[in-house]
Amino acid sequence: MATDPERLPQVLVLGPKQGLGRAFSAGFHFIKPWESTMPLDLFLAAHAAAVRAVISTALVAVDAPLIRALPSLGFVFTTxxxxxxxxxxxxxxxxxxxxNAGTIFSRDVAxxxxxxLVDVLLHVSASYRYVLxxxxxxxxxFPPRCKLGGKRVGIVGLGSIGSxxxxxxxxxxxxxxxxxxNKKPLFPYTYFPTVRDLAAESDVLVIACALTEETHHIIDKDIMLALGKDGIIINVGRGPLVNEAELVKHLIQGKIGGAGLDVFEHEPAVPEELFRMDNVVLSSHQAVLTIESTNDLVELAMANLEAFFSNRPLLTPVHGTT
Structure with missing residues (x-):
């Protein structure tokens, strides 16, 4: 006998389609706004009382108004x-x-x-355009490029991705x-107590830390000046970690050597000044997107849902909530 979807735990999916359509067989009913012609606010209001869990991408804010609109909400999983x-x-x-997604993406993002970094230094994309x-x-x-070997690389954020x-x-x-x-004694790398000190002793800065109030614009004008005119910035964290206006200005003025950017401050908008720079490599926030990691993410989301609804410990809890 088929299970009535309305009797299953109701899970609201927010953001682009996540490929989580196997809810019924897994014991959940996924509520997917993109399958309805209703305006989003009316759609959410129609389902608000039943929603027990939310799956969200980083592109959708799970903010206080949304949370308050879902009186039965008990669990949020972010992809x-x-x-x-x-x-x-x-x-x-x-x-x-x-x-959250835990360490699912760490190796892919790395x-x-x-x-x-290889592309920026070795001019792979720029040389390709030169030929075309x-x-x-x-x-x-094509003009000579720089080698990667021997470069002094400073990593901002030595978590699962940075390591x-x-x-x-x-x-x-x-x-x-x-x-x-905090200093990480298990790693054999040199620790700097400030980003400015790190930048002053680096040829490359790789940004891989979390975005918080404290880290917003952690890469600012002073850091760029400390990095110097030959320095390279690679950002695979979040766009607002870097003061984008200052970055564009420093690239135009030749005060830093180049950048590789997968994330931007006001996505999907990208400063058009960057389009014409051969020392800049741009991509569309896709460092995490591999077929393998996407499949792993679906399994992780399902496992966390099952844990929550079975009153078992979550697999990848975000500390500081419950």
Whole structure:
């Protein structure tokens, strides 16, 4: 006998379609706004009383108004590692449990960060465009590029992603230093107590920390000046970690050497000044998006839902809520 969807735990999915359509067989009913023609506010109002859990991407704010509109909400799962889009204070006040993607994406993001750095230094994309424009036979060889081996790389945020980046860059012969909230004695890298000190002793800054009130614009004008005119910035964290207006200005004025950016301050808007720069590599916030990690994420979301509704410990809890 088929299960009545209305009798199953109701899970609201917010953001782009996540491929979580197997709810019935898993014992849940996923409520998906994109399948309705109703305006979102009316759709949410129609389902608000029944919603017990929310699955959200980083593109949708799970803020206090949304949380208050869902009186039966007890659990939020975000498909991202970062939780800056979730009002954790309101969740804690309501006793709402929160879980995130954990370390699902760490290796993929680390691979992507290294790929951006290789591209910026070795001019892979720029050389490709040079060939496409027919400049090789006309203007001769593309200008010499910089090597990666031996570069001093400073990592801002030595968490699960930052440590994977460090591991990969060690294999290239880079020297690794880092800034983090606390010194990490288990890692053999040089610790700097401030980002400015780290920047002053680095050829490359890789940004891989969480976005919080404290880290907003952690990479500002002073950090860029400390990094210097040959320095490279790689950002695979969140766009607002970098003062984007200052970054654009420093790139235009030649006060830093280049950038590899997967995230931006006002996504999906990207400063058009960056489009014409051969020392800049841009991508559309896709460092986490591999087929394998997406499949793993679906399984992790399901496992966290099952844990929550069975009163078992969450697999990837966000501490500071319940």
């Amino acid at each position: 991202s590692v970062g939780v800056d889009h979730i009002d954790l204070v309101e969740c804690a006040r309501r006793g709402i449990a929160v879980a 691979d992507y960060a290294v790929g951006l 424009r027919g400049l090789w036979p006309v203007a001769g060889d 994977e980046i460090a591991k990969r860059l060690e294999a290239f012969g880079c020297s690794i230093s880092y800034f983090s909230r």
